[in-house]
Amino acid sequence: MRIGYFLSTEEYTPAELLEQARGAERAGFEALWISDHYHPWTDAQGQSPFVWSMIGALSQVCQLPVTTAVTCPTVRLHPAVLAQAAATSAVLHSGRFVLGVGSGEALNEHILGDAWPQADVRLEMLEEAVEVMRELWRGGFVNHHGKHYTVEHARIYTLPDAPPPVYVSGFGPKAVDLAARIGDGFVNTSPDAELVRRFRENGGGDKPCQAGFKAAYAPSEEEGVRIAYERWPNAGVPGELSQVLPSPRHFEQAGELVRPEAMKDAFVCGRDTDAHLAKIDQYAKAGFDEVYVANTGPNWQGLLDLYQREVFPRVR
Template sequence: MTEFGYFLSCEEFGPDDLVEQARMAEDAGFRSLWISDHFHPWTGEQGHSPFVWSVIGALSQACSLPVETAVTCPTVRIHPALVAQAAATSQVMLDGRFRLGLGSGEALNEHILGGTWPAADVRLDMLEEAVEVIRRLFTGEEVTHRGRHYEVENARLYTLPDTPPPIDISAFGPRAADLAARIGDGFVTTAPDADTVERFRAGDPARPAYAATKVCWAPAREDAVRTAHRIWPTEHLPGELNQILPTPRHFEQASELVTEDTVAGSVACGPDPEEHLRAIRPYVEAGFDRVHIGQIGPDQRGFFDFYRTEVLPLLGGGADNTSSPAPDRTDRTDRTNGGDRS
């Protein structure tokens, strides 16, 4: 049965707002959290981009929901050894409720250190090697690695969880889906594509597939359409633009081609529960284990009240069957050193 989570947008909200949204999501009956990992927002209108690992630390103390990055790029902006350390610490702080979502990234976030933005096939090759480095570090052994793209010298993680976080791979095209099937514990995407889910699961039908979509609740549908168009026109750009445009300014220029009618025809907007259900059902029918829903715009409280009372109950979820209460966090003395696997 499909579970429903909430998608925290680091592009649209600051850290304090994201933590409060996580609390509201748990109270409303959502079962998990996705959180984006960006250096820039897509456009200046979105206006935020906090450091995701700091926010995850705060989330671990604010609610009891599982958390996954959606997604981190461990190849250019941040070395995979540092991603491994951040993910291991997150898994410790979340008491085993963390999943590491990884992808090949976008120039918008990853080219900021001045290097050349690699071609798609090179990015996938870098991602595969990065996952190899991360998994080796998760063992707690000392790692020296000299590969095509990365070098690691005498590196060892000392703060380790009892169980390493699962690694889920983002994919949209066939080659990325094949890579996800080869190296991933799970698969993440934003498209309700049953063929890609089936391709990923061909070798192991039990592996999970997770997805996300954005909606915009508002008392009036026309207001919701305007809000979604103003804040997230980039969701509707064609082809590879999302992977290759380098700055928010370029996305703003490209987004001038996106009309309100385009948004109105592709985003669930307004107060009609059935419109939201129509947007979510294709993900359920495609076989996703979890679907994460993100509210566009500032009226988060209205969204959570709406989903708690009118949408989640129709999807088989709701506040009556939320995750278990938050674990006791009073004694973490043994957690920090308990993963030392010498």
């Protein structure tokens, strides 16, 4: 299993994210995830730099492959614009760039005043958006007049040698089936063997399956729980709320219903090596090929050191 590091743009400044990327490469992580948000989930997280600026900067500070986890190519940015951004990112990273896409959350996508479609419509838009991007990556001028998107006489001139792979996230049956049908890989955040099986059996075959989990490195489990609850109470918000709530304020309100103890289920809290190994093993047993760990709070260097010193020697 490939183990990567998840850069949380919701929580760290651009300079901190670049330092984490350098540190992750030195520590032995094999790849990077990076989130794509307009807003953080809560004000306590406090950041949200533009991911495409960050991806360009990452190409200059480390050689690790980068996947967006995940970009919504349907509402906030037109797929023709994202196709250009992804193509340039693939060039800068010498082909080590993967465009992870999903149907998005209102938190980030409502900012221009567009209606937030129902889930089935969002999946329909996602499929057409991926079609538009792949058409543009073939080169030449493109005219597209679809149900949701129009492209007129557009051409991307700066293209990588091969189009960037598109990995599709899915958490429900319809989204997983779409990922299996149109994706070059699958993205999720839960060690759910049934979702991996569904992806593989419905057309995904042996394509890569990526997943990620969160940690709160701290001197003790109790301190890790405190940090996680302070920064990410939204990790305990259930169901479809994460897709429909429109602002950090609403996530903070929903987070008030979450008990601090719930962070023990949502995060690996503290600095116990066995806890990290057990979490990685859950994803391996579920059938994932890659897993990415994100740190929350100020102690990210401690997490990198823990993996370099204790986790990687035992995993590998």
